[in-house]
Each structure stands twice: as structure tokens, then as C-alpha cells.
Amino acid sequence: MNHSHHMGMNSVDHSSATVPPSHHHPATSASHSHGGGDGNMMMMSMTFYFGFNDVKLLFSxxxxxxxxxxAGAFVGVFLLAVFYEGLKIARESLLRKSQVSIRYNSMPVPGPNGTILMETHKTVGQQMLSFPHLLQTVLHIIQVVISYFLMLIFMTYNGYLCIAVAAGAGTGYFLFSWKKAVVVDITEHCH
Known part of the structure; x- marks a missing residue:
């Protein structure tokens, strides 16, 4: 058994002798499942790790x-996540300011003891072929692309980059969402 195992090692050594250096290749594939040669190009780490060697960030x-x-990537990803949160709030604010069409629809509804009550619905919207709607569409596309970038960055499983995404999202929410919360509270009390 030991002799056949030793022969297997020799055959590996002969095949790897054509690819210099033979001692470096096994260490590379053992330490990173996403590094390696051309056959392993698509493999990536599926567990969280903290490191900064050969970390691919979105583009080759x-x-x-x-x-x-x-450190530079951390700051960049952090700022991208902050920008993403700010963009979400800015789009909501812009939508509130650009609502141009307001319609009131009243309809009778049965009330208690056979009475009739009038229920009024307020419909707020904007025209499809308008600059505000076109701007919202472009901003929506940018928001979707950034959200997928952040998701793909998180899927590198690199602990530093994952922390940057989470910390940036939290910071962005803290900086921009407090006004949104106040507006929501005021409108809830008006109904």
C-alpha cells in the first residue's frame, strides 16, 4: 500500500515538473479555493475570512x-453604501416634491345604523412622459446597480469588505433617514 502511494506521488511530481515551480502550486490551491489555475478561476470562498491577498473586487x-x-477598498465600499442609503432617501424626497397630479375621488359607503358616509380618496401621481418621472427612472437604475454591487461585494465573504458594507449602510441610514422618520410620523397622525 505504501509503495503504491509513493508511486502516485512520483507520477504527480513528473506531471508537475513541466509546470514550474512544482512546490508552489499545491500550496496555492490549498490556501485559497478561489485562486489557483485557469480551471479554478470561477471558484470563490464560501466562508467568511479576513485577509487582503488576491481579493477580487467586482472587476478583474x-x-x-x-x-x-x-484600507482604500474599505473606505470606498463604505462610502458607496452611505451613498446608496442617501440615494434611496433622496429619491423619496424628490418623488414627494415632484408629485404634480392630485385627484380627489369621493364615494358613498354604508355607515352605522343605515346612514351613508362619504369616503374621499386622494390620488397623487405624476405623468409618465415627464422629466420628474424620467429622472426617477434613471435614479432607480443607478440605485439597483449600486445595490447589486454591494451584494456582490458582500458575497466575496471578505470580513473587512462585509463590515464596510454594513457600517456604510448603517451610517447612511443614520445620516439620512431621520428626516424620513419625522415625515412618516407626522403624516401618520394626520390620518
Missing amino acids: GLVINTAGEM
């Missing part, structure tokens, strides 16, 4: 290999 040209690059 954006590869983090040093602590300084990871």
Missing part, C-alpha cells in the same frame, strides 16, 4: 493584495 482589474489597498 481590481485585485487587493496589500493592507493599504484593503
Whole structure:
């Protein structure tokens, strides 16, 4: 048994002798499941890890290999997440300001003891072929793209980048959503 195992090792050594250096390749594939050769290009880590060697960030040209690059990526991802939260709130605010069409529809509804009550519905909207709606559409596309970028960054499973996404989202919500909460509270009391 030991002899056949040893022969298997020799055959591996002969095949890897054509690819220099033979001692480096097994260490690379063992340490990172997403590194490796051409066959493993699509593999990526499926567990959280903290590191900054060979971390691919969205595009093939954006590869983090040093602590300084990871620090820069952390700041960039953090700011992208803050911007995403601000964009969501800005779109809501812009929508409230650009609502141009207001209609009131009243309809009779049965009330208590056979009485008739008038119920009024307020419909607020904007025209489809208008600059505000076109702007909302473009901002929506930008918001969706950024949200998918943030999701893909989180899916690198790199702990530093995941913290940057979460911290940026939390900071953005803290900075921008407090006005939204006040507006929602006021309108809830008016109904």
C-alpha cells in the first residue's frame, strides 16, 4: 500500500515538473479555493475570512493584495453604501416634491345604523412622459446597480469588505433617514 502511494506521488511530481515551480502550486490551491489555475478561476470562498491577498473586487482589474489597498477598498465600499442609503432617501424626497397630479375621488359607503358616509380618496401621481418621472427612472437604475454591487461585494465573504458594507449602510441610514422618520410620523397622525 505504501509503495503504491509513493508511486502516485512520483507520477504527480513528473506531471508537475513541466509546470514550474512544482512546490508552489499545491500550496496555492490549498490556501485559497478561489485562486489557483485557469480551471479554478470561477471558484470563490464560501466562508467568511479576513485577509487582503488576491481579493477580487467586482472587476478583474481590481485585485487587493496589500493592507493599504484593503484600507482604500474599505473606505470606498463604505462610502458607496452611505451613498446608496442617501440615494434611496433622496429619491423619496424628490418623488414627494415632484408629485404634480392630485385627484380627489369621493364615494358613498354604508355607515352605522343605515346612514351613508362619504369616503374621499386622494390620488397623487405624476405623468409618465415627464422629466420628474424620467429622472426617477434613471435614479432607480443607478440605485439597483449600486445595490447589486454591494451584494456582490458582500458575497466575496471578505470580513473587512462585509463590515464596510454594513457600517456604510448603517451610517447612511443614520445620516439620512431621520428626516424620513419625522415625515412618516407626522403624516401618520394626520390620518
